[in-house]
Amino acid sequence: MERLAGGIMMMSGWRRALLAFCAGLFGVLALQPIGFFAAMFVSFSLLVWLLDGATGQAHHGYLRRQFPAFRVGWWFGFGYFLGGLWWLGNALLVEAEQFAWALPLAVLGLPAALGLFYGFATMLARMLWSDSWGRIAALAIAFAVMEWLRSFVFTGFPWNAIGQTAMPVPLMMQSVAPLGIYSITLLSVFVYAAPALIGTRRGAGIGLVLASVMLAAHVGYGAFILYQVPQAKADQTGKIVRLVQPVIAQTMKMDDAAARTIFEEHLSLTAAPPKPGDRRPDMIVWPETSVPFLLTDNPEGLARIADVLQDGQILLAGAVRAEPAQGGGEARYYNSIYAIDDQGQIIAAADKVHLVPFGEYMPFASLLASWGVDPVAMPGGFSAALEHTLLPLPGGATFYPLICYEAIFPYEIDPQITQATALLNVTNDAWYGDSPGPYQHFHQAQIRAVETGVPLIRAANSGISVVVDAQGRVSAGLDFNVKGFIDTPLPEKPKQIQSIATQNAIFAVMAAFMLVVALFTRRGFIFMKN
Template identity: 60%
Template sequence: MERLAGRIMLLWGWPRAILAILAGALGALALPPFGFFAAFFVSFTVFVWLMDGTTGHPNGGLFSRARSAFFLGWLFGFGYFVAGLWWLGNALLVDAEEFAWALPLAVFGLPAYLALFYGLAALVARILWSDGLGRIAALAFSFGLAEWLRSFVLTGFPWNAIGYGAMPMPIMMQSAAPLGIFGVTVLAVFVFSAPALIGTKKGMGLGLAVAALLFCAHFGFGYWRLHGADAAVAAASKDPIEVRIVQPLIDQSRKLDDNERHSIFEEHLTLSALPPQNGGKRPDVIVWPETSIPFILTDNPDALSRIADVLQDGQVLITGAVRAENAGVGFAPRYYNSIYVIDSQGQIISASDKVHLVPYGEYVPYEDLLRQVGITDAIAMPGGFSAASTRSLLTLPGGRSFYPLICYEAIFPDEIDDSVERTSALLNVTNDGWFGATPGPYQHFLQARIRAVETGLPLIRSANTGVSAFVDPFGRVVEGMDYNQKGVIDSTIGSIPVAHWYAHTRQSYFWLVMVVMLSIAAISRTSFKFKKN
């Protein structure tokens, strides 16, 4: 191992750059649908050894070393994000004549931008770098900082944070409850990087012991939580309601065809009216995916009447739809990506609009400037969508409420506000049909499952083409339907949560872990400089 570490440290030029990219790309195997978390052990071990060899120009001083480290981190991140996000290009091929030109921007441009955060991580780590355990702590701190920044800078895009690679199964998801995804990320980077100590020997015994302890604690805490999970879920299943998820499997090209609108609407209604599965009770709530209704519902009273014809007394439909709002004389209407709750009389009794829109998918940042150079939304709605200023809970008859997360809103843990404490379930409606049979829908599903663990709430997830599922508060799939399947799934949702985990608690633990890692790195760095002098 020492010989291998030495050879990697001494690499220079293109071999060094290519290895950094490959190390990052290898890490993507830890993500869905593969879930091979051991890949990160190799990925980060190689990255640490590459960082050890980051010297910069002999006469360049600190700036040269920092620049070299930043570029190394960028290469590592570029490999990771290209391998993990290449499927985004599939959305542009749905209407290839219009948007195929932007394929390189999606496949390489976005990863190039996201890699800047990993470049920053490497730069910060290099400033704190030492010759033993401290450099592993420095890397954990810097990647935690980078992933946290990535969650909100320029609207944020925390997709595929490193911590998700450490949570491929429910027993490994439970650490997210107290720590959140960013806290898990910090500790995961520490553990994944620890094998690098074998190649350099310095701090090896203590470092590997701490990493092994953290790894065992990760599994042990998961085992402890899941051991009492069934009893906790049973205790929370008071005043249950029956919920049906509809997965209609509508091809995206059909959704863009005006001539298909009526048949798409009827397909949803037909699935909704199917008899209960396995002789169970009829559903009280029926859930359709994001933008299921292919027209402005409030402009089509006949559609509301048709829904009322299908729903039985007391049933309600929750559906994604586009909502139009009159902006006044002389102004174009505003459009919102919304969720409606419709009762058996065909009345809209509750609604919620999407708060966090997809840049370049649902709106164009700096729109006036970019439209001049031909960059427009990847949607058919004139002018794009408008964002809601606040999130509204979806209130059902009887006072029960769901917390709505439309599409990729489910990837932003810190945007779930305190009103979630008043709800009995998370509701995620989405349309991942844009991305085809790629890793994208599975990555999205994992991130939504982690939100259930973090909040201590069950998750109801309806996706047009999959993955749709009922997920319990421990991230376990109760009932589900895989990608590219058509049908319905029925399950029961209780009225009270298993346990609410508060966002401020997770944030406090995240920063506590960050302070611990920074302290170890700083002490090691100080000691390292003292020894050199």
């Protein structure tokens, strides 16, 4: 092991860059749908050894001496994000004749940009580097801070955060409830990087012991919680929710001539009788943008919904909502969820707050429009709501809506969550075809349920449509690309909802502690050698 570590430290030039890229790429095995979290032990051990040898020229200035570490981190991040996000290019192939030119920007440009965060993480860590176990504490805090920044800088894109790889199954998700995703990221990087200490024998003892304790506590706490809170049996006396999964191809959804066929397909699955012995659903959930026209401009569509819904049933449907133009301006369009009763009346609505850049709205729209670039479907794109709006329904259920990729943002959850019966995530992942994308998206929504302590109801056009309890366990659902519906009891209102503010405070305390460890070991105050 020491010979291997020494050889990696001595690498330079393209060999160092290639190994960093491969280390990040190998870590993709820890992402869904594979979820082999142990791959990260290899990735981060290699990264530590590469950083051990990433020293700048002595005659260079202080910041310039950190550039070798930045390059290592960038190549590591480029490999990780390229392997984890290549499937985004599928969305551009839906209308290839119009958008195929942007394929390199999505497949290569986005990973290159996201790699900057990891480049700055390794650069920051190298500034705190030492010969002892404190250097993995420095790496942990640097990655955790950069993952936190990645969640909101330039509107944010925290997809596939390192901490998510440490939570492949509900057993390993429970720690996120008291700690939050960024504390989990902090601890995960420390644990993943610990095996590198074996190859250098500097501080290996205490570093490996601490990492082992952290990992054991992570798994042990999960086992304790799942034992204390067994999966609830289906309450056949409560409300029943039906999740509709129509599996409509994205090319068909883009065809205006197919609008009526798509609408009738949703109505057919809504009207289908329950399985023998099951009660009829009290509410039905359709995926994101499932209604292929403006309902408010189509009384016939609302009348058809009223024809299909039985007495007392409520439909929750993803749809585009329009606000008429005022004062000579343009109409505004929102990606929304409608609640519609059995009379065909819209009784509640919630609009999407966090829009997808270049998909639902155009950053720098005026400049890009002058270049002839306009990739959004609606004139001028979608408008964003100012805040999340709860969906209170007759009968007592109240949903906290998360439309599409809003479910990947921890800070999209505001204090209103205390009033919610469940998170409601509607999405259309058909854009990305049969790829890792839908599995990664579901995994992040599943983690959000555990992080908040609130059950999740998720309806996806092509899957994965599920009901998940507050411990992340799937109680019912449909696999990816399985057309149909599932009827299942509405989860009970959670007894304890986690505080995002408390989780953030814990992260700040843990980050400060790791910083102290990194600084003290760097100066030789604590265990410079094993």
